[in-house]
Amino acid sequence: MEMRIRGALLLLSISSSLFLIAKAEFGGSVFFVDSSNHQYLRHRSPDDASEYEPVSPSEVGAAVSVLLGLEPPVSLSETGSSKLNEVLMPNPFDRPRAAFVLEVTGVKDLLPLFKSNLFTNAFTEKVISGSDKAEIRLPEEEALLVSLDEPSASDFASLSDDEIGKFASWMGGSYVTDMSESLKGELTFPLGNGRKMSLHMSKEADRQYIGSLISLVHGVRRAKDMHEDFSQGTRRPAELIKGCFDGIKVLKEEHGTEGFAEQGLLLLLATLSRSYDLLQEAYKGQIVGVILLGDAASSQSDSLLDVTFTSRPSVRWLAESEASANATKAAEVALVRLTLAWVTGLILLISVLLGVRFVIWMSRTLFSSYAAEYLSMPKATFFFFFFFLRRSVQHSSL
Incomplete structure (x- = not known):
């Protein structure tokens, strides 16, 4: 059995060699x-x-x-x-x-x-x-x-x-x-x-x-x-x-x-x-x-x-791609800068409007407090103050 296997392998190797030669x-x-x-x-x-x-x-x-x-x-x-x-x-x-x-x-x-x-x-x-x-x-x-x-x-x-x-x-x-x-x-x-x-x-x-x-x-x-x-x-x-x-x-x-x-x-x-x-x-x-x-x-x-x-990718294609990438990057930077400028402007505008409103509100509040204090003064004090003010004016005219 072993001799048959060896013979078959030898025949296979010879056939392969002949095939390679051909x-x-x-x-x-x-x-x-x-x-x-x-x-x-x-x-x-x-x-x-x-x-x-x-x-x-x-x-x-x-x-x-x-x-x-x-x-x-x-x-x-x-x-x-x-x-x-x-x-x-x-x-x-x-x-x-x-x-x-x-x-x-x-x-x-x-x-x-x-x-x-x-x-x-x-x-x-x-x-x-x-x-x-x-x-x-x-x-x-x-x-x-x-x-x-x-x-x-x-x-x-x-x-x-x-x-x-x-x-x-x-x-x-x-x-x-x-x-x-x-x-x-x-x-x-x-x-x-x-x-x-x-x-x-x-x-x-x-x-x-x-x-x-x-x-x-x-x-x-x-x-x-x-x-x-x-x-x-x-x-x-x-x-x-x-x-x-x-x-x-x-x-x-x-x-x-x-x-x-x-x-x-x-x-x-x-x-x-x-x-x-x-x-x-x-x-x-x-x-x-x-x-x-x-x-x-x-x-x-x-x-x-x-x-x-x-x-x-050729040299020309790479150059065009690099130029396109640079243009895209520049557009992105410009867009970011424009957005920041608009946001900053809106913040400043809102701040100014709020400041004006607070100033007006504070002025009205202060005037109202002065008026309330004046109206709440006693009548004797009011007449005394008015009399003193009148004598001061007459004395200054002499």
């Missing part, structure tokens, strides 16, 4: 891009990626929060804190307070990224797949969120040949239109080393891929304009630019070849490089890029990013 499988990678003129991240070589432990999505969210100048979540473990120290520079007073976070679905391999050499000051980390997400909590009135997933810009039916031609020219490519019908032309982009990528707008997948790239560029330019507007204020908020790119997943589903999807990834990286340069110029280097690569997300709920706003 739980800790790599679900993708995260790519950190440092500033062009300022070091916010610890620089490392791509060959050193195997020397570091993989990170979880929640730890990626904590790293982004710290880069924004916010506090990491209280649920962050000591192991997670040590991983953040391996990624971030140990200077809590020198943070960019701006982050460009993009989730690219359908991609796990970063090998084309390092072959392209588009980002020199960057490194990668493996991400453990799991049920948690990269949670980022932004305080209201202290943070600005710019979404790159604008519905109007990603509406592929609204694309025009002119817009596609401008994007191709901006990326150093070309667009040959079809004179007989719109959105039937051919796009060509140079990928370096003599390689080119051709896309046909007559194909739905190619049109969706280009539409996603154009939407991404529009979102970056919109974030740049919003930053220029908010930079005029006295207090700079934390700025998070986030989005999700599904164009690589669309190419894989349509063409089914890794080679074509790799070309699409290279074109995406070239677009990101130029867009990131725009942000670096607008933010004067005070921004860091974070690119999440993983399995394709079927919906917004499956996304690795979970950004929400939390309400907490």
Whole structure:
């Protein structure tokens, strides 16, 4: 019986270990891009990626929060804190307070990224797949969120040949239109080393891929304009630019070849490089890029990013509350003083009225007492007093 129990416990422990190993499988990678003129991240070589432990999505969210100048979540473990120290520079007073976070679905391999050499000051980390997400909590009135997933810009039916031609020219490519019908032309982009990528707008997948790239560029330019507007204020908020790119997943589903999807990834990286340069110029280097690569997300709920706003007292709110409290206190003091003045005035008025009444009453009482004494005098005394008074008057007249 005891041997059976031990065997069951051993089987249970082996099953648990296998479950944990399956739980800790790599679900993708995260790519950190440092500033062009300022070091916010610890620089490392791509060959050193195997020397570091993989990170979880929640730890990626904590790293982004710290880069924004916010506090990491209280649920962050000591192991997670040590991983953040391996990624971030140990200077809590020198943070960019701006982050460009993009989730690219359908991609796990970063090998084309390092072959392209588009980002020199960057490194990668493996991400453990799991049920948690990269949670980022932004305080209201202290943070600005710019979404790159604008519905109007990603509406592929609204694309025009002119817009596609401008994007191709901006990326150093070309667009040959079809004179007989719109959105039937051919796009060509140079990928370096003599390689080119051709896309046909007559194909739905190619049109969706280009539409996603154009939407991404529009979102970056919109974030740049919003930053220029908010930079005029006295207090700079934390700025998070986030989005999700599904164009690589669309190419894989349509063409089914890794080679074509790799070309699409290279074109995406070239677009990101130029867009990131725009942000670096607008933010004067005070921004860091974070690119999440993983399995394709079927919906917004499956996304690795979970950004929400939390309400907490801001500096402005505290100042307004303090001013309101001071005004209330001053009004209370004024009311007390006014009440005391009225009460004192009423007491003085009542005192004066009572004093006047007592004076009048005392005068009448004194007169009545004198009159009573005069009337109560004997008649002989009265005549004697009258006679004496008369003789005194006659004597004085002589």
